[in-house]
Amino acid sequence: MLTNHTKFFGYDYSLEQADLAIFGAPFDSTTSNRPGTRFAPALMRLDSINLETYSPYQKIDLTEIKVADIGDLELAFGNAEKVLADIYTQTKEILVSAKIPIMLGGEHLLTLGAVRAVYEAYPDLNLIHLDAHADLREEYLGEELSHATIMRHCCNLLPPKTIHSFGVRSGLREEFEFAAENLNFHPFELDHMQDIANIVRDKPIYVTIDLDVLDPAFFPGTGTPEPGGVTFKELLDNLLYLRNLNIVGFDIVELCPPEDLTGISSAAACKVLREMLIIAGNAKNSL
């Protein structure tokens, strides 16, 4: 039998047939420390084939969720504004088709392009943000568009206190102070996820998962390791609180394959993707 393992989890739906649409965004030009997140979508495709499609946590199989893998965007290295525009356009196109857009980074800056499109479609959008870093700088090395400024741009876009931020353990003093004032800010841990899930139950939700929220023991595949993060079980348990929310889009970013030769980071990313696909797809089905 001939096969090409060229789509996530072996999915073979067209965009029309699917409820959710995944696209890869292989871009890392503003990464300031160790680059390489551009390789994440390709590696995750290969590794997703080795993951069981059944989630024993949710007792649901991926085959019950209709997902289209529509491929990777071809993004110009070194031109951040143009790249954000491409992502905005792609996300918008998926939303117009009434599908849930799912972006796999690439670096965290890319989230801005997706959020711009999703916020346009859902003016009462709330953002759930998991991350080791505040990403709230106004500029970084003189550049306004950077992985270190992405959440500041989101703050400028969305109304106050509609961003719920979890797990942050690194930033300037100014970022922590800004976060306390302008965000629903829950640093260091994911503890309050269940509470927040209850509060935003009737809102459209976009989830952005910077995988470095995990401790580097569980996720060494990052260019910016920040010891003191959450365990994989803590991440998984808290994501499950998002079941039954109205998730209108999500992204998983910052897997940096060259940093982790063992493959455990890519396996973690794929498992988070599997669970999130089931969470988002199942909620959509039951609406």
Add this chain to the structure above:
Amino acid sequence: MLTNHTKFFGYDYSLEQADLAIFGAPFDSTTSNRPGTRFAPALMRLDSINLETYSPYQKIDLTEIKVADIGDLELAFGNAEKVLADIYTQTKEILVSAKIPIMLGGEHLLTLGAVRAVYEAYPDLNLIHLDAHADLREEYLGEELSHATIMRHCCNLLPPKTIHSFGVRSGLREEFEFAAENLNFHPFELDHMQDIANIVRDKPIYVTIDLDVLDPAFFPGTGTPEPGGVTFKELLDNLLYLRNLNIVGFDIVELCPPEDLTGISSAAACKVLREMLIIAGNAKNSL
């Protein structure tokens, strides 16, 4: 002084002098993802020399336990049934000498050869199984003999509910349902180990430890990483509940050295081996 670090922990007993007998089983031909467990016995021999022989957990030194390292089986790559027969024969030979057989894999399929011999010797055998994967498929890619089917073969061999399975977090829906019906099945965690140890206190016990029951943070040296596993301390603490059981054999399988360049997985495997040797050897001494 001349030395060859060629036996586990520097042991130099013959089979006759020993109470326990270790043999290596370097075979991984049915491994479907990343192969390499064939290299585990050789690496563990080298690394065992760097581990203290004293267990501060049990306050016993390995020198108080008589172990023979009888070497590695020479196994034909690509011929699973013949390999299982070789392992059956070797295990039987050790049992006939009234020693406790200890197999170091290699892949998990090999356990079947050992269990066949041990069950023959102990008809009221109970199996304690630690693993990330259910391994309960009926066939895998058209082959019945596979690392993915090993526990199903054991189920066919032993009476119902004599297999006590811990830590499983990956499998088909069918496997989870089969397990719930036919095994003493304790997925995700090791929590019920102490209870089960009490229940099987008067039975002969074979323990099979697929090291991927550990979270890949603690055990990256695996070809099939499954995030969400137990910590090394949890594994160790729960193994200690097996003290005073009548352990008639055990195996430690699925260490895949090429996946872990840091050596922490091999160190974990050696420490599990040290503690299990003391648990099994000390219990035998006190019988």
Add this chain to the structure above:
Amino acid sequence: MLTNHTKFFGYDYSLEQADLAIFGAPFDSTTSNRPGTRFAPALMRLDSINLETYSPYQKIDLTEIKVADIGDLELAFGNAEKVLADIYTQTKEILVSAKIPIMLGGEHLLTLGAVRAVYEAYPDLNLIHLDAHADLREEYLGEELSHATIMRHCCNLLPPKTIHSFGVRSGLREEFEFAAENLNFHPFELDHMQDIANIVRDKPIYVTIDLDVLDPAFFPGTGTPEPGGVTFKELLDNLLYLRNLNIVGFDIVELCPPEDLTGISSAAACKVLREMLIIAGNAKNSL
């Protein structure tokens, strides 16, 4: 623009449209030393995208050659005879369509399946064989089907002296003696390639390239490193002597990606593939 880099060199021809057809054969169960060649087709697909399609050596561009990438065979680990049958069937199917079959291993044993089909189609077939190892054993660890016996099987299949073997620098004394007697045997170097090319000019030719013919400095991505091999330039220069031959099929085998984290071996494999595609495709065009 959306893209999936899922076909060699970005090719998008169907089998019908093409003159040459590539298939991957991800299998390494009989590998006796370090396994991992199963990962070669997937890695080469990704890396082929980074290679220019233009050959400055031949002054021809890959876009002038019509190639179909028909995907990978799904091969059962641990069942060599069945795997050879699958490869035979696939190769035959390509030949029946009057295309040139190109197999990317995987281990060298797989060549046997392809040669069986090609020889059936071309009874006056000659074989050009580049390799570090004689591969002429009658059995290996008790198994007749093994990467170490593949050329012996070919010798049994084809008439004497129709196999032209280059670069061999490792084997038993018996293999070297057998080779001298039964093959056109040119060990250590590729020096006589031009002469042989002249001799077989009017024969159908199958070329099997075990990439470990290269010195491990130029090709560290092998499980069986044999220092003392040829340089990449020597390989390339000698392959160019095969231009204008009637090449009716070829394979490139034994790239073992886990052994080479730098990617230089995969780059070498892709460049050999590019040049061979042009050599074989161009000759076919001019027939």
Add this chain to the structure above:
Amino acid sequence: MLTNHTKFFGYDYSLEQADLAIFGAPFDSTTSNRPGTRFAPALMRLDSINLETYSPYQKIDLTEIKVADIGDLELAFGNAEKVLADIYTQTKEILVSAKIPIMLGGEHLLTLGAVRAVYEAYPDLNLIHLDAHADLREEYLGEELSHATIMRHCCNLLPPKTIHSFGVRSGLREEFEFAAENLNFHPFELDHMQDIANIVRDKPIYVTIDLDVLDPAFFPGTGTPEPGGVTFKELLDNLLYLRNLNIVGFDIVELCPPEDLTGISSAAACKVLREMLIIAGNAKNSL
């Protein structure tokens, strides 16, 4: 703008201007297992630049603490006694200037040189010791000066029960017995740190942190991995109990960069350094 990232955290104070003085001690000649700690100071300098200077745990920024990075000692490989003398001299020089000496190893043996100088200056010194290994042997392979004997030398130097040892999980039976008798010995965990901190509140304290007290999942960058250690969060939380103590010197030793290609161990070492600098520097400021 031109820059050379050649000082820890970008600090640019002279010894005179500073309250604390860091020096590197790149030496690992007595390491018995895998060497390489000699490379730790250079790597930590580079990686410290990638760490935020603000501690969200203590809400203090490194810029509020005056630290001089005075460079690395040039130490003769293979001459342990001379090396200890060099470290003694350097430490003494810093103490004479009324600064807090901070040594970055290198192997743990080096601590002896520093403790000799600090004890001379503070006769009522107490030692807080975090480590996976007891390091209490009298000799190792016939040598008295070894990383395996360092704490025994400290015991011989200081009065009984002035050494408070945490986290030890490896050693000879004799070492565990000696420790129970002669040290304030808290093996396996860091649980009693807060109690001890209260007890020694009015004493001058030297802290020696062998980073292998961390579980190798969190700190794979060690030549002597000992599974079963503490998590990074546990380490961090317990170090924070040392705030307000009179810390007169500390060292961080045994980071072995070649063992950890991911950089998470170096990141852990840098974060421990940041927090300890703030703890020690802030306490000094408030005295």
Add this chain to the structure above:
Amino acid sequence: MLTNHTKFFGYDYSLEQADLAIFGAPFDSTTSNRPGTRFAPALMRLDSINLETYSPYQKIDLTEIKVADIGDLELAFGNAEKVLADIYTQTKEILVSAKIPIMLGGEHLLTLGAVRAVYEAYPDLNLIHLDAHADLREEYLGEELSHATIMRHCCNLLPPKTIHSFGVRSGLREEFEFAAENLNFHPFELDHMQDIANIVRDKPIYVTIDLDVLDPAFFPGTGTPEPGGVTFKELLDNLLYLRNLNIVGFDIVELCPPEDLTGISSAAACKVLREMLIIAGNAKNSL
């Protein structure tokens, strides 16, 4: 003795005291394949300390040449034009001081900034260019400023046939044709270096060495491996033909440390730097 190995080869000259001035340019944002050349200057500084300062090839010691290491430029990721301006300014500043500017990349695009400044100072400048890639595209993925277009920009800047290009073995057909017409083009080998050296003997020369001109066997530390390159000896022997030329500046680019864990590529880069410093410095001395 305290030391910080923070300058190339341990040099400690100020810009004023020196004849040559080195600066690092850690930038790789337009790299299309595997990024990481940003880490080259820092690694080369460390590794240069392990290289003897004496060249047995030239029988001259580096201590006879006055070199200032003025540090690294802090370059904004993701803004190529601004980065080129920074490099232009830095190079100009060195030229104005009548020193020879030496840039260590970073990616090859950076050469453009340096050449702009040098050409301004020396209108009859000739360029000697060693490279695996033609780098003569007009744009790449829609961007005009890219590592793939750098030589085209140089061609636009300098008069025809003043660029002497060696070793190119990869490019589009159009690039090879453009090169043949507009450059002194010597692809594949370095053979004609001596002839060219004679021809340009009375011209000011800028040398740009893209280290991937070396075969990846000798230089695996590249993100764009191109098998079929020259050996290290061939490179060294041909560089020696540049002795006594009037070298007014040079750069060494494209070392990508993350691709080569063995350090042999960095060692090669440092040795090329040592020989070029002696070649350029000695010629200047004798003018």
Add this chain to the structure above:
Amino acid sequence: MLTNHTKFFGYDYSLEQADLAIFGAPFDSTTSNRPGTRFAPALMRLDSINLETYSPYQKIDLTEIKVADIGDLELAFGNAEKVLADIYTQTKEILVSAKIPIMLGGEHLLTLGAVRAVYEAYPDLNLIHLDAHADLREEYLGEELSHATIMRHCCNLLPPKTIHSFGVRSGLREEFEFAAENLNFHPFELDHMQDIANIVRDKPIYVTIDLDVLDPAFFPGTGTPEPGGVTFKELLDNLLYLRNLNIVGFDIVELCPPEDLTGISSAAACKVLREMLIIAGNAKNSL
């Protein structure tokens, strides 16, 4: 069948039965750059099993040569003089039994211990020395016993011009000058090996092979990479000129396994060992 691959090439002769005796010397305490040669003997034992015992170059099989693998010396880290004494004693013991001593390092300093014993037994001894480094310093970082001084010690021991040195391409100016005066010095290449072999035909010969004489492309497994060395073929071809010489001992040193994850360096070391065993053993047989 049970087996322990614990002796070189599977040899099982006792010292009494053998003509040649191998011992390992795992010591690297004076290594100034990257340590790790201590791991070479253990790795070479494992890898020697994967090498064919037949040399197609000499048309002789290792089974025709009687070799005893007597194990590894247990050497105290950090005490060079004591270690040299242990090696002297061991070498002497082998010589007294009328066997040929073969030492596998470890670092090059160890050669001094062996040469002291061999020179005592053969006062007209000549030394053939292959190396990238002159190793002729009088002291290094204040220590007289160092890998960087070993050949100077040999010069002090043996009469002038009895040391024939090949391949050196790194050293101080003073070392090159000293070598030219006091040694038979053939730097950079191995060209004159055949001539020298003729000259010393009637002398007892000790051969010391520092494997870094190879270019790091062919031998990346070194802590001191020196680009510009010889190819593996050049090394092999020139060693074959030593056939029929009266070789009374040899060593192979400086393989540093942690530097080379691909295993090609260990394969090179094993192949050099195989050929040298045949050269030395066969010559002895024919005497």
